Amino acid sequence: MDTATISSGRQLASKWLKTNALLSNPSIARHIPPSRLFTSANLQAMLSKYGMVVIKPVCGGGGIGVMKVSRSAAGYSCTYMAKTRTFHTFAGLLSHINRLRGRRSYLIQKGIRLATVRGRPIDYRVKYVKANGVWTFRSMVGRVARRGLFVTNLCRGGTRLTASQGIRQSLSQKMVGAKKREMRRLTKIATSLLERRFPGVGSLGYDYGIDRNGHIWILEVNTRPQ
Structure with a gap:
């Protein structure tokens, strides 16, 4: 529920429902960072396009569970709270993110x-x-x-x-x-x-x-x- x-x-807890409601208006949509629900394919696509994204629980607040993920020539990095970890492969990055998020639904937002x-x-x-x-x-x-x-x-x-x-x-x-x-x-x-x-x-x-x-x-x- x-x-x-x-x-x-x-x-209304769901960030995804609120985001989609706001995207219905073109004058507001240009102020919404591009967003997708979290999947492996969506994360890979958004990192390729933007280089840096923020992933956050669909339901939640207080900055809990929010991660910043970046892609560079050397690989990937994931910052959670004050700790940043680096990975040479996307598989390694994904495994780390999945450990942190558990079973919670997440969304991916272009990093601003x-x-x-x-x-x-x-x-x-x-x-x-x-x-x-x-x-x-x-x-x-x-x-x-x-x-x-x-x-x-x-x-x-x-x-x-x-x-x-x-x-x-x-x-x-x-x-x-x-x-x-x-x-x-x-x-x-x-x-x-x-x-x-x-x-x-x-x-x-x-x-x-x-x-x-x-x-x-x-x-x-x-x-x-x-």
Whole structure:
């Protein structure tokens, strides 16, 4: 069972279902990293195409189980938490990933080279909540990964900044207003898509990444935002 209803609104655990709902709108789709369900063939194809991918549980949060996988002339590498292992063969890489993921369903996302603050990746959490029938923005914060990690989750030692501080420190002061406006605009459009597809959602946490070229990506949408 993928969903449950509690007092704060409908919960939707599956990242895959939410991703597909957002892909239905072309103006939002260009902000969704290319994604596929995890299979050996899909992993091989996406590594060949993009060189670096992130794989994550279809259901789950807090950065638990998230891996970064890269392909190079020398072979493959897989980073989980602060530990990176290298492999000469795809079979060796696959065996390692399967040990880590167990029986859980995973998805593969094109790796986004996020803008950084002092060499550490930063992303943004935008919390959007429906109260008395009206959607309102509750917060927009930057999260800088703990040194040595690529996940930014605060429960994994990430550092919280205001969104303005994060954009200024990772990109430039002149981008602050435009990037915050764009994240709000994308949030409103995406929420209307999700609410139409999954009636009853009432609390959403959008994880946005801004790459080194300034393009905004929707990395994930949570229906139980912390």
